[in-house]
Amino acid sequence: QQQVKQSPQSLIVQKGGISIINCAYENTAFDYFPWYQQFPGKGPALLIAIRPDVSEKKEGRFTISFNKSAKQFSLHIMDSQPGDSATYFCAAERGAQKLVFGQGTRLTINP
Amino acid sequence: NAGVTQTPKFQVLKTGQSMTLQCAQDMNHEYMSWYRQDPGMGLRLIHYSVGAGITDQGEVPNGYNVSRSTTEDFPLRLLSAAPSQTSVYFCASRNGQGVGKLFFGSGTQLSVL
Numbered sequence: 001q002q003q004v005k006q007s008p009q010s011l012i013v014q015k016g017g018i019s020i021i022n023c024a025y026e027n028t029a030f031d032y033f034p035w036y037q038q039f040p041g042k043g044p045a046l047l048i049a050i051r052p053d054v055s056e057k058k059e060g061r062f063t064i065s066f067n068k069s070a071k072q073f074s075l076h077i078m079d080s081q082p083g084d085s086a087t088y089f090c091a092a093e094r095g096a097q098k099l100v101f102g103q104g105t106r107l108t109i110n111p
Numbered sequence: 112n113a114g115v116t117q118t119p120k121f122q123v124l125k126t127g128q129s130m131t132l133q134c135a136q137d138m139n140h141e142y143m144s145w146y147r148q149d150p151g152m153g154l155r156l157i158h159y160s161v162g163a164g165i166t167d168q169g170e171v172p173n174g175y176n177v178s179r180s181t182t183e184d185f186p187l188r189l190l191s192a193a194p195s196q197t198s199v200y201f202c203a204s205r206n207g208q209g210v211g212k213l214f215f216g217s218g219t220q221l222s223v224l
Contacts, residue, residue: 031210041218
């Protein structure tokens with residue numbers, strides 16, 4: 001079964017808007033939660049990551065919000081730009097062994 | 112540095128054929144892994160290695176073999192290809208010191224007819 005569940009599968013946002021992608025997990029032993037960004041024809045690339053001891057991490061226009069009690073975390077993209085159009089994957093890992101990914105969200109930013 | 116290099120970029124196989132997907136990294140990373148990417152399924156871990164001579168299974172290991180004789184190389188072998196193995200395969204590596212950024216190759220698109 002999918003250890004990390006991601007939603008929505010696809011998302012369309014107007015330029016300048018806020019894009020929000022959500023993920024949920026079951027295994028409370030996970031201790032690392034990254035987000036990866038993938039452009040067509042390329043491999044995924046790390047965008048931002050968080051540990052469960054903090055509730056929020058911000059890097060530029062990208063923010064991860066983490067809710068440990070609900071076992072959920074989300075990616076917020078502020079002031080979304082057409083160049084942000086890509087597929088986004090959340091992921092989770094325990095003990096630097098097996099990084100498991102969500103199903104992915106195809107984000108389209110309309111100009 | 113070239114990073115993570117995967118070959119070939121595209122491959123078409125017939126059912127029952129065998130082949131090896133190559134992966135090499137020049138960053139002296141201890142950890143290497145193979146994922147397959149399918150629509151609606153995300154990236155699923157096939158096999159991984161935490162160092163030369165050490166390999167372990169991921170989420171979907173059946174039908175695939177790996178070995179790690181050197182730090183640089185981590186080939187993925189399909190013993191008898193099946194249509195269900197049609198996918199995009201990604202190799203990734205990172206420094207073995209704890210969790211951190213995975214560096215991905217550009218992928219191999221495999222079709223099994």
